[in-house]
Amino acid sequence: MRRIRSExxxxxxxxxxxxxxxxxxxxxxxxxxFLMGLTxxxxxxxxxxxxxxxxxxxxxxxxxxSGEFWASVWRTVLxxxxxxxxxxxxxxxxxxxxxxxxxxxxxxxxxxxxxxxLPPLVNGFTWSWILNGDYGALNGLxxxxxxxxxxxxxxxxxxxxxxxxxxAQVWTRFPFAMVVLLAALQSIPQDVVEAAxxxxxxxxxxxxxxxxPMLLPAFTVALxxxxxxxxxxxxxxxxxxxxxxxxxxxxxxTKAVMILNYEVVFRNLDLGLGSALAYLILVLSxxxxxxxxxxxxxxxx
Amino acid sequence: MSGxxxxxxxxxxxxxxxxxxxxxxxxxSLAPVYWIVVSSISTRIELYSVPYKHWIPRAPTLQNYVDVxxxxxxxxxxxxLPSATLLYSGVRNSLLVALLAAACLSLLASxxxxxxxxxxxxxxxxxxxxxxxxxxxxxxxxxxxxFQLMSVLGLIDTRLGLILLFVSYGAPLYVWLMQTYIRATPxxxxxxxxxxxxxxxxxxxxxxLPVALPGLVSVxxxxxxxxxxxxxxxxxxxxxxxxxxxxxxxxxxxxxxEVAWEAMSAAAVVTMIPPILMALFFQHYVVRGLALxxxx
Numbered sequence: 266m267r268r269i270r271s272e273x274x275x276x277x278x279x280x281x282x283x284x285x286x287x288x289x290x291x292x293x294x295x296x297x298x299f300l301m302g303l304t305x306x307x308x309x310x311x312x313x314x315x316x317x318x319x320x321x322x323x324x325x326x327x328x329x330x331s332g333e334f335w336a337s338v339w340r341t342v343l344x345x346x347x348x349x350x351x352x353x354x355x356x357x358x359x360x361x362x363x364x365x366x367x368x369x370x371x372x373x374x375x376x377x378x379x380x381x382x383l384p385p386l387v388n389g390f391t392w393s394w395i396l397n398g399d400y401g402a403l404n405g406l407x408x409x410x411x412x413x414x415x416x417x418x419x420x421x422x423x424x425x426x427x428x429x430x431x432x433a434q435v436w437t438r439f440p441f442a443m444v445v446l447l448a449a450l451q452s453i454p455q456d457v458v459e460a461a462x463x464x465x466x467x468x469x470x471x472x473x474x475x476x477x478p479m480l481l482p483a484f485t486v487a488l489x490x491x492x493x494x495x496x497x498x499x500x501x502x503x504x505x506x507x508x509x510x511x512x513x514x515x516x517x518x519t520k521a522v523m524i525l526n527y528e529v530v531f532r533n534l535d536l537g538l539g540s541a542l543a544y545l546i547l548v549l550s551x552x553x554x555x556x557x558x559x560x561x562x563x564x565x566x
Numbered sequence: 567m568s569g570x571x572x573x574x575x576x577x578x579x580x581x582x583x584x585x586x587x588x589x590x591x592x593x594x595s596l597a598p599v600y601w602i603v604v605s606s607i608s609t610r611i612e613l614y615s616v617p618y619k620h621w622i623p624r625a626p627t628l629q630n631y632v633d634v635x636x637x638x639x640x641x642x643x644x645x646x647l648p649s650a651t652l653l654y655s656g657v658r659n660s661l662l663v664a665l666l667a668a669a670c671l672s673l674l675a676s677x678x679x680x681x682x683x684x685x686x687x688x689x690x691x692x693x694x695x696x697x698x699x700x701x702x703x704x705x706x707x708x709x710x711x712x713f714q715l716m717s718v719l720g721l722i723d724t725r726l727g728l729i730l731l732f733v734s735y736g737a738p739l740y741v742w743l744m745q746t747y748i749r750a751t752p753x754x755x756x757x758x759x760x761x762x763x764x765x766x767x768x769x770x771x772x773x774x775l776p777v778a779l780p781g782l783v784s785v786x787x788x789x790x791x792x793x794x795x796x797x798x799x800x801x802x803x804x805x806x807x808x809x810x811x812x813x814x815x816x817x818x819x820x821x822x823x824e825v826a827w828e829a830m831s832a833a834a835v836v837t838m839i840p841p842i843l844m845a846l847f848f849q850h851y852v853v854r855g856l857a858l859x860x861x862x
Binding site: 272275276279282283284287289291292294297298359365367369373378379380381382384385388390392394395397402404405406436441444445503504526530536539547551 | 614617618734737813834838
């Protein structure tokens with residue numbers, strides 16, 4: 266009995282620091298932000314000392330009824346729709362390359378992981394320099410390959426901006442899909458593949474009816490994770506197209522939901538509305554991610 | 567791709583295709599990094615040459631690094647400080663915050679992870695559930711109240727404040743990781759130590775952690791990398807050279823009207839050094855932890 270008591274005391278002591286931090290810096294502010302989303306808190310209106318009023322779900326109603334919100338959801342969905350297929354295709358191709366035995370495999374694996382290790386903010390910066398309309402490397406490369414005759418401003422149009430944001434995001438994230446799919450590829454028992462080969466199946470057939478079905482769970486995981494990650498994209502846009510540093514106006518054409526959230530809270534100081542928006546984004550990203558997984562699993566089963 | 571077998575035309579085509587794909591993968595992954603590195607060691611004249619670019623600098627120079635870290639009067643951002651001051655404080659802040667946050671997380675995650683993995687106590691599964699609930703929770707759903715809380719505590723624009731935030735928001739993931747690693751260590755040596763009269767904490771330190779060391783190293787490195795790369799939290803909770811890390815300093819430069827790309831590239835390369843070292847030398851530890859923590 267004494268032994269158990271002391272074990273319990275030890276356990277509480279061991280989790281106490283983490284517990285305190287989570288209670289003070291995560292749970293308390295998360296709940297209190299949610300509650301603020303039910304008020305009209307805005308220091309610009311009420312002053313710093315003024316008090317906000319409880320207005321129920323009106324902030325959610327206002328957000329869901331605003332064209333600005335749906336425009337930013339649409340932009341985000343466009344980015345997601347470009348990123349997910351590209352990223353998973355490149356990730357799968359890279360995983361299949363690295364699943365072969367060849368000289369330089371470890372080196373290639375290391376090289377391919379680098380983009381994922383770098384700060385996404387720096388990746389956005391890197392791509393903005395590559396895409397630079399006056400001196401950029403992409404222009405130089407295409408010119409020297411005689412594919413263009415004049416330098417081109419790649420980020421000139423709104424749709425081009427979304428496209429290049431997606432490319433930079435794919436570059437940043439594809440190694441994640443690659444790592445997940447490579448692990449799954451390596452766990453496929455070789456004798457199954459060998460048996461199919463002995464039976465005379467062609468490589469494409471083996472991939473379609475043996476390899477891919479066994480990859481499906483890993484594929485689903487990568488898809489769901491990357492949906493959530495891409496839906497909440499912020500850093501890459503910030504350094505590639507947002508242009509909002511030092512108090513300048515944020516470029517509206519790539520205002521994804523997280524950028525909109527930043528603007529509502531830290532530029533407009535609309536704290537109540539911003540809190541509601543934060544929880545809307547949470548529900549949208551997690552909810553859709555969850556539905557994704559369910560759908561794919563049910564189809565796979 | 568063993569080459570011992572006989573070379574039929576079909577196999578030759580297949581091998582050629584494979585190597586082309588492998589080279590394409592290497593180029594796609596490396597080219598942007600290569601261009602930033604080349605830009606950072608090019609002279610301004612070569613870098614801005616059009617329409618032909620210098621893919622290999624003819625006169626490589628470290629002058630850009632010297633410039634951004636010494637004179638740097640060309641651009642001023644984030645108030646009226648020269649870039650050199652901002653970069654120095656950025657390097658210092660990034661290093662201090664990332665190292666200390668990673669160290670705190672390793673310590674706290676070991677303690678709590680051990681409790682969840684090995685000890686019996688009332689409320690264990692409830693507390694574990696309440697913690698796991700937070701693993702996928704993004705920081706911005708608590709950002710607004712958090713900002714007010716940090717203001718009241720006087721922790722805005724301090725390194726201590728950043729460390730507290732990174733530790734708090736990283737803790738659920740790393741505690742969970744540590745408890746899986748500790749669960750995988752054999753119980754019997756630990757029990758032998760306990761019978762010999764060692765306390766639980768002593769057993770954790772002298773017997774359990776040495777066995778779970780790869781896991782601990784992984785937690786430390788992934789935490790360091792995550793904090794080093796972070797942008798949103800420091801963007802919101804810092805506003806001067808007292809605490810701004812490198813990522814925020816870089817974002818201040820980007821916002822300027824005219825960017826001196828050769829100098830900017832040098833600053834970017836400095837920011838890339840720790841992540842690239844991780845990819846080169848600690849890939850094994852980092853990839854697993856990052857893959858598991860991907861949802862965050």
